[in-house]
Amino acid sequence: MTRPIFGRVVPERWRTTGATAPGQRTVGEPGTARIAVDLLGGDQAPAVVVDGALRACRADPSLHLTLVGPAEAADAVLAALKPGERRRITTAITATETVNGAVRAVAEGRADALVSAGDTRVLVLSAARELGRWPGIRRPALTAVLPTAAGRLVLLDVGSSVDPDAETLAWHARLGAAYASVVHHVSAPRVGLLTIGTEPGKGDRLRRALPAQLYDLPLPAGARYAGLVEGGDVVLGRAADVVVTDGFTGNVLLKGLETAYALTGPPSPDAEPPPRAALLLGVSGTVVVCHGAARGPDLAAGIALAADLHRRGSVAAIADLLRAQRGIAHD
Amino acid sequence: MTRPIFGRVVPERWRTTGATAPGQRTVGEPGTARIAVDLLGGDQAPAVVVDGALRACRADPSLHLTLVGPAEAADAVLAALKPGERRRITTAITATETVNGAVRAVAEGRADALVSAGDTRVLVLSAARELGRWPGIRRPALTAVLPTAAGRLVLLDVGSSVDPDAETLAWHARLGAAYASVVHHVSAPRVGLLTIGTEPGKGDRLRRALPAQLYDLPLPAGARYAGLVEGGDVVLGRAADVVVTDGFTGNVLLKGLETAYALTGPPSPDAEPPPRAALLLGVSGTVVVCHGAARGPDLAAGIALAADLHRRGSVAAIADLLRAQRGIAHD
Structure with missing residues (x-):
């Protein structure tokens, strides 16, 4: 039997059509996507993550990033941006547990989605604990x-x-x-x-x-x-x-x-x-995982994927479909 | 634990350097390779096997084939060859258990190697039973x-x-x-x-x-x-x-x-x-396996591989290397 991992199961009630999950609240500005980025995830971190964050920012003017990691890496992103672009960056300075930091930013509603190239096992456990698993998962x-x-x-x-x-x-x-x-x-x-x-x-x-x-x-x-x-x-x-x-x-x-x-x-x-x-499916939030060997363009593509999935409300729509099908199956 | 499959273990004595395994006796003509071919192996058999056998015959003038399968399929190969080429074909007519028939041709020294695109499990069991497994395998x-x-x-x-x-x-x-x-x-x-x-x-x-x-x-x-x-x-x-x-x-x-x-x-x-x-490694014979979805050119390539491995004495040389290493490891 697959051992269930720790982490609360999200109650059914939030998952009604049209409602958004905790951590999927949208901010006022339409089209804005606030993505938490784990600066220390990946074999070549933080360099490739800094590179990926900059590429993503330049490609998407409605993107806001919450950079989770050491000050030097966050500063490297800020220094490379024009002054007017810097307000699109929030920093969450920490030298350890950057995966958990990125997950918490989504769980607490400070970000709409997260991207990490860190250890998959740590990320899956953290996401299940902080965001909650869907019923049955x-x-x-x-x-x-x-x-x-x-x-x-x-x-x-x-x-x-x-x-x-x-x-x-x-x-x-x-x-x-x-x-x-x-x-x-x-x-x-x-x-x-x-x-x-x-x-x-x-x-x-x-x-x-x-x-x-x-x-x-x-x-x-x-x-x-x-x-x-x-x-x-x-x-x-x-x-x-x-x-x-x-x-x-x-x-x-x-x-x-x-x-x-x-x-x-x-x-x-x-x-x-x-x-x-x-995409990590089965938790109440938009969690995108890159390979440990990811390069800058891969990180940028992961951030763009997370933003796109958030803007389209994809994760909540998938949860709704599963709930509807469960309802039919149980009739 | 991996369950050992049936089939006798070949005694150490035949596996001295230079000696050949049962079923690997070479005939007088140098360079000749006698390959048993399972006409009913594979999703598209016998058509693709007939095609493969013909391609292999035309590419290698020193190739002799033992065709194991129904008469109609063997006849299709013979009919497509020139009269002078037909003496390079032996037939072993059977409508069933063509995998076992091809393995037995090697075990009994009528062929130097075999090629099949049939069921891998049947082939592995048959090869272990008829040709014998190497010690430890x-x-x-x-x-x-x-x-x-x-x-x-x-x-x-x-x-x-x-x-x-x-x-x-x-x-x-x-x-x-x-x-x-x-x-x-x-x-x-x-x-x-x-x-x-x-x-x-x-x-x-x-x-x-x-x-x-x-x-x-x-x-x-x-x-x-x-x-x-x-x-x-x-x-x-x-x-x-x-x-x-x-x-x-x-x-x-x-x-x-x-x-x-x-x-x-x-x-x-x-x-x-x-x-x-x-190549099926660990039995005393040269056994080449093609995918179930193999096409004619794949069968021809499998036959050419079997002939090449036989001519170079590769399987016996691999067995010798393993025996030598075992000897060193046990010193």
Whole structure:
């Protein structure tokens, strides 16, 4: 069984259509997005985070950043900005626990979303504790998007649930279906289960036990189970809009394909590369995670993703879809 | 614990340097390679296997094929060949259990190696039973080669051990090191362990327990443990010559990257694409496995790989290296 992580479960009541979650309150200015950035997250921090923050600021005039970390790094961002731009920066100076600091900025309503390239385990635990898990979620799922020959595809989990059970993979199916519907506007998303052969009985212990459960699983957004898919299907993108797997396999495949596409170009010439960043789904807030090896442009793309998801109210809309589907399933 | 599969263990005595294993006897004609081909293996069999056999015959005048399968499929190969070429074909007509038939052809010395795109589990069990496992091997490893930005890399396992234990992954390290030394002529191969982050404590239960064991593991061919590697390192190829993983993750990553490179081109412009076929290491014979979705050119490449490995005596040389290293380790 997947051990439930600590952290309170958010009561149902806030998750009515149109309402926003704690930490998703919007400020007066329309279009403004206030993103908390963990200055010490990532192998090359703070340099790459400073670089990413500056790139993001320059690309989006409505962006406000809360920089969480040491004074020197925050000062490096401020020094590189024009005086008029500096009012878009808030600092939360701390030399330690910058992940927790960024999560708390969202939990306390000082930021609309957060971005970190820090330790995934620390971030998942902190987000579950401070923001709260959705009902039923034992472990939030890191949800990534990959370009495919046919468009793009949602892959989850990519690093949060490394030893999941069948119930957790079933939750990945629900979360991924809702993500594809809300963020990619896919109607009736097809959800595939990643395995190593499409004949019955293929796969490891976990995968061999799962398909029957998935067939019967009520999915949100009119989604349906599209069957077993293989590694190559994640590149071709014809068999499924959402691919469900454990966080170990998903992380290995994601990093392999991202690195391959960075070298060889994308699988479709007209594919716009998605940000190399993942959304943590299953907590009440917009939490974007970059790889530990992320560079400045990746951090900037992660910040832009967080701002976009906040402005579109995507996380609350995904929670609403899941609640509505739960209601139908329980009738 | 990885459950040992059935099949006798080959006694040490045949594995002296220069000796050949049962089923690896060479016939008089130098350079001749006699390859048993499973006509019913693969999703598109027998059509793609017939196509592959013809391509292989035309490319290699010293190739002799033993076609194992139904008469109609064997006749399709014979009909497409010129009369003078037909003496290079032997048939073993059977409508069922073509995998076992191909394995028996090697076990009985009628073929030097075999190629199948059939069910991996059936093939692994049959090969272990009929050819025998090497001492210490509980489950043979499917060993694949991928092109990288820096050259090429050995990846194992890619589909045989889907729920391995630490001891089985340690065996993958030994087998892969010996393969890189014998087949790729790498001196002192670097062996990496595939995981999802290079900080200590990252990875799933299996991976978190393993690195300490690998550090202490005596490896053949002067190989050394090169540490934890991630999905992207399998593309870049700078960190390791051999990458060790479980058969589930390895299969997903292999099929993902192979499909990506087929669409976008290889990770290095001067990389010659390796055959999309894997060698089953740990049994006393040359057993090459193609994907279930293999096409004619893949089957032809698998047959060419089997012939090349046989002509170079690679499998016996790998067994010799492992025996020598065992001898040193036990001194």
